[in-house]
Amino acid sequence: MDDTTLNQIVMVVYMVSAAAFLWTNLAPEPKRWRIPMGVAWLGFGLHTSSLIWRWIHSYQIGIGHAPLTNRYESFVFFAWSIVAIFLVFDRFLGLRRFGAAILAGGAGLIGVTSLIPGMETAVTPLMPALQSNWLFFHVVTCFLAYAAFAVAFFTGIMSLTRARGGNLTRESSLQLDDVMYRMIMVGFLLLTLGIISGSAWAYRAWGRYWGFDPKETWSLITWIVYAVFLHARITKGWAGKRLALIAIIGFLSVIVTYWGVNHLDIFKGLHSYG
Amino acid sequence: MKSDQTHHPLIMFLSSTRLTIILLILLGIASIAGTVVIQRGTSEESHIQHVYSPGTIRFLDAIGAFDMYHSPLYLGLLIALALNLIVSTLRRLPRDVSLRRRLKSEGKPDPRGIARFGFYVTHAGFLTILTGAMLSGLTGVEGMLWMLPGETAESFTTLRGDTLAIGQTVRCDAFRIDMYENDPGMVREYRTDLTLTDSQGRSAQHVLRVNGPVAAGGFMLYQASYHVAGIEYIEVGVRSKDGTPTSYRVNEGESFEFVPTEGTTVSVTVEQFVSDFQRLDDGRVVSRSDEYANPAALLSIREGSADARKQWVFLNFPNFHGASGPDAAYVFSFDRIQPRFGTGIQISRDPGSTFVWLGSVLLICGLMLSFFMDPSKRFRNPSPA
Numbered sequence: 001m002d003d004t005t006l007n008q009i010v011m012v013v014y015m016v017s018a019a020a021f022l023w024t025n026l027a028p029e030p031k032r033w034r035i036p037m038g039v040a041w042l043g044f045g046l047h048t049s050s051l052i053w054r055w056i057h058s059y060q061i062g063i064g065h066a067p068l069t070n071r072y073e074s075f076v077f078f079a080w081s082i083v084a085i086f087l088v089f090d091r092f093l094g095l096r097r098f099g100a101a102i103l104a105g106g107a108g109l110i111g112v113t114s115l116i117p118g119m120e121t122a123v124t125p126l127m128p129a130l131q132s133n134w135l136f137f138h139v140v141t142c143f144l145a146y147a148a149f150a151v152a153f154f155t156g157i158m159s160l161t162r163a164r165g166g167n168l169t170r171e172s173s174l175q176l177d178d179v180m181y182r183m184i185m186v187g188f189l190l191l192t193l194g195i196i197s198g199s200a201w202a203y204r205a206w207g208r209y210w211g212f213d214p215k216e217t218w219s220l221i222t223w224i225v226y227a228v229f230l231h232a233r234i235t236k237g238w239a240g241k242r243l244a245l246i247a248i249i250g251f252l253s254v255i256v257t258y259w260g261v262n263h264l265d266i267f268k269g270l271h272s273y274g
Numbered sequence: 275m276k277s278d279q280t281h282h283p284l285i286m287f288l289s290s291t292r293l294t295i296i297l298l299i300l301l302g303i304a305s306i307a308g309t310v311v312i313q314r315g316t317s318e319e320s321h322i323q324h325v326y327s328p329g330t331i332r333f334l335d336a337i338g339a340f341d342m343y344h345s346p347l348y349l350g351l352l353i354a355l356a357l358n359l360i361v362s363t364l365r366r367l368p369r370d371v372s373l374r375r376r377l378k379s380e381g382k383p384d385p386r387g388i389a390r391f392g393f394y395v396t397h398a399g400f401l402t403i404l405t406g407a408m409l410s411g412l413t414g415v416e417g418m419l420w421m422l423p424g425e426t427a428e429s430f431t432t433l434r435g436d437t438l439a440i441g442q443t444v445r446c447d448a449f450r451i452d453m454y455e456n457d458p459g460m461v462r463e464y465r466t467d468l469t470l471t472d473s474q475g476r477s478a479q480h481v482l483r484v485n486g487p488v489a490a491g492g493f494m495l496y497q498a499s500y501h502v503a504g505i506e507y508i509e510v511g512v513r514s515k516d517g518t519p520t521s522y523r524v525n526e527g528e529s530f531e532f533v534p535t536e537g538t539t540v541s542v543t544v545e546q547f548v549s550d551f552q553r554l555d556d557g558r559v560v561s562r563s564d565e566y567a568n569p570a571a572l573l574s575i576r577e578g579s580a581d582a583r584k585q586w587v588f589l590n591f592p593n594f595h596g597a598s599g600p601d602a603a604y605v606f607s608f609d610r611i612q613p614r615f616g617t618g619i620q621i622s623r624d625p626g627s628t629f630v631w632l633g634s635v636l637l638i639c640g641l642m643l644s645f646f647m648d649p650s651k652r653f654r655n656p657s658p659a
Binding site for chain 2: 186189193204218224231
């Protein structure tokens with residue numbers, strides 16, 4: 001068995017956890033979150049082991065880098081980041097209400113790796129520009145930021161659909177706004193760290209800290225969208241639908257930054273990996 | 275709060291968050307446009323004219339969309355955002371100062387604690403980064419040193435066309451491209467061995483790698499690129515009838531010898547090398563182009579004291595035996611060209627970068643102050659379900 005097989009098991013565990021969250025959501029009060037949370041932690045433990053396993057394996061075969069480089073690794077790590085953010089911030093923000101969607105999202109990201117044809121799942125060697133100690137910090141901060149924004153996106157969608165369905169009390173709407181706002185604060189700080197570390201890395205590798213290549217530019221666009229969110233919320237006191245809309249636009253921008261610039265023909269640039 | 279009403283309406287507008295949001299949205303739209311519209315300098319002019327209609331080109335030119343991030347529009351938006359930040363800071367600062375003073379005189383703690391400084395630190399960081407970016411654009415210099423092993427450089431030409439002295443002599447001792455052992459198609463490392471000599475004659479050796487820059491004079495050197503400058507050697511193979519192949523590394527004009535059978539010595543000279551084989555009407559062979567489209571070598575083969583015979587070998591046509599014939603005691607082949615690589619070193623100086631890193635630290639500190647150090651706004655959601 002190798003780590004890719006273990007990741008398939010992790011996917012199944014996440015799906016079981018998502019189903020358990022859904023079941024608990026639909027069950028009457030008092031909610032018993034122990035089972036879905038327990039299964040989620042089990043999956044996360046296995047997932048973390050699989051990452052470490054792959055990391056060690058890459059050293060054993062003489063390549064030696066963190067499992068954060070090719071497309072397969074980035075999907076698996078994105079899934080890990082989402083579940084990590086969920087488990088950590090559930091303590092502060094009560095995210096378990098969104099557990100079903102978040103865990104299903106994590107499972108989906110791992111599942112996608114076997115649906116995309118020709119996806120290289122083996123550990124691949126790094127081109128010289130990627131061989132840097134900045135790699136770990138840059139990728140981890142960016143993906144945790146994306147994950148926090150993904151959670152904010154879920155709450156934004158929920159806020160909009162519930163408002164449309166008419167079953168959104170003022171109190172629960174404010175709660176959704178609060179969760180969204182706090183996840184975006186976390187994401188914004190991490191994204192800022194991610195962009196700065198990327199700049200520092202680019203400066204060391206290419207002698208320039210910013211070059212407006214499409215991936216850099218889209219990370220700036222994403223940063224701008226969330227800066228608009230923070231100003232609208234903190235200073236202008238925006239709430240409800242308008243605020244949810246910015247969180248949704250922000251995550252669409254994250255998807256373009258992460259995936260679109262590499263795979264949509266209209267954007268072309270230097271970051272042609274990942 | 276009451277001092278707000280005394281301000282001029284223009285100042286109120288310039289310092290408003292509404293303006294901040296409008297400017298950020300415009301900046302976002304302009305940034306997106308720059309990733310969608312083909313940028314001059316990344317594409318041929320003819321391609322641009324093929325993609326867009328003349329009317330569209332006129333419009334995109336007018337707003338500077340073909341070089342979006344250096345356009346007056348983009349620069350103007352950044353300056354407007356900076357102005358907006360400065361004016362709103364100046365409007366807010368006296369209010370916060372007097373509030374802190376009043377609280378201090380009353381002996382009360384500030385309910386927002388040190389988070390009240392978050393606004394200033396964050397925005398000072400952002401402005402410092404913008405200042406650094408402007409400085410980089412105005413005072414940064416960049417050029418390339420293309421060097422072969424053994425060559426030296428004391429000056430370089432910037433992208434703007436100025437020639438600058440480096441202040442040290444840069445000598446390229448060696449340049450290597452190493453491949454991964456388990457993936458020979460993948461580059462593991464580009465590496466230039468350098469010797470830097472200062473004006474007092476003191477020398478120091480350095481290794482320049484991607485992600486491992488070296489300081490020289492007042493500049494930084496980066497392993498940015500490489501180039502191919504001719505041929506280091508070619509490899510000519512000899513396969514005896516029993517099938518054992520041997521390879522010889524030779525250049526044009528050089529010879530090698532081998533012993534196919536006991537007592538016979540064969541001497542082979544590479545008389546001519548062409549990168550793109552073409553036989554003219556008069557029988558002469560020339561290179562059709564500088565491209566390595568059809569590399570070929572003319573071998574002059576002398577066995578013992580017999581007269582030399584000549585044979586062309588082709589890199590791309592290993593089965594073209596030419597004069598030797600299938601029953602010969604040995605067969606020649608053109609196995610490989612080893613290109614001669616030279617290093618491409620980017621040399622640059624960017625005084626603006628210091629401001630960018632300082633601004634980055636301020637920005638991060640400011641965000642942490644605002645987001646997580648405010649005692650009046652606990653991070654924990656007050657009422658989780």
